[in-house]
Structure formats: C-alpha cells, structure tokens
Amino acid sequence: KQEVTQIPAALSVPEGENLVLNCSFTDSAIYNLQWFRQDPGKGLTSLLLIQSSQREQTSGRLNASLDKSSGRSTLYIAASQPGDSATYLCAVRQETSGSRLTFGEGTQLTVNP
Amino acid sequence: DAGITQSPRHKVTETGTPVTLRCHQTENHRYMYWYRQDPGHGLRLIHYSYGVKDTDKGEVSDGYSVSRSKTEDFLLTLESATSSQTSVYFCAISDPRRVETQYFGPGTRLLVL
16 A cells, blocks of 8 residues: 655745755555645645656746655755745555545645745 | 635534535546545545546545536535544546646535534
C-alpha cells in the first residue's frame, strides 16, 4: 500500500526566504506526482504535476522535482510572500490505480511579513 | 476555476440519521471522486465514479454509498450517520482524456452529534 509522507508538518518563515517542502512515497511505481495548495476553508488547487519520466516542473516561483527511484519529491518556493501562506499537499498516482490519488497530510506554511 | 459545486456547504445532523451530499459539475468530466479530510489522515478516497452508473470503492468506503445517474451529479449518502463520519468532504473531478489533474470542489463540513 502506498504511503505518502510530508515533512515538515508546519513551517514558518520570514517574507523573501527561499524554502523547500518535502514529500516521500514508499512505492516508486508511480505514474505521476502532483503538488496542490489548500487555503483555509477551501478546496485544493493543483500547482504542478510531474510525470514519472520527468525530473522537474516549474511554474513561476515554484519548482517541483521528482526522484522516482528514491521515492522523493521537493517543492521549492522562491522569494516567499505572505500570499504563499497555505497548506501544501503532494499526491501520487500509481501506475496500477487508474486515476486514484494517494495524498500526504500536507505542510502548513506561514510566511510572515 | 472548474465548475464544481457542493451542497450543502455545512450540515449538522444527529447520529443515526441519513445524510446525502451532492456534487455538481458543469465541466462534463468523466471521473468524479468523494474524499474526506481529517486531521492526522489527510485526504482519503471514499468512492469514485468513472462514468454514469459506474462506481467503485476507495480506501474508506464503509458506511458510505454513492450514486451517479447523470454525468454532472455525484451523490454521497451516509445511510446512518455516526460521529466518526464528522469530517470535511470534498468532491473532485477529472477527465484523463483531456487533463491529468483533479479539480476540487469547495468542500462540505459535516458535524454528526
């Protein structure tokens, strides 16, 4: 059974800092990995999706990397802003699970002005 | 934002009563999902549908049933609500023929007393 772990569970940084969020998974037979953002009381919004054959994806100040063989992904946020404060979740889609996703518990990020 | 609505958005009910949550989409996506989100567990898949009248169980399906009679609507029913079903419920949609990611609704907060 796939297990997804995110470290740290919570992170507080000053504005402008570069930061890294970590995601690890136990079964490397994944089809893709996604990073989502969740604001308090809201649903999830997809940020980046990395196919299993890819090493990284970038969108603006966000860069996600994937090391499938070691079961790890990182989300790098450059020049953090207070508006980046949210919970960030990673989710993996297995090669054999159809479109179903397995989620980590998330990292709650607070960026202080 | 993807056209996904959930109703009701908030509900308080008593143990033993039936509850039905509705997810409605305007995107004509083929797949629909019900998740629950709880502290310490993250998001867990309850049931999903891969077409009208085609549904399957997720990892936490006990005590829940679903129905999908139209592409746009996916209903989640708690036949006899229990306090352990107090949670935030999210609906999501996807269509692998078009896009890889899942789009999430705003959530329904359910309290079972």
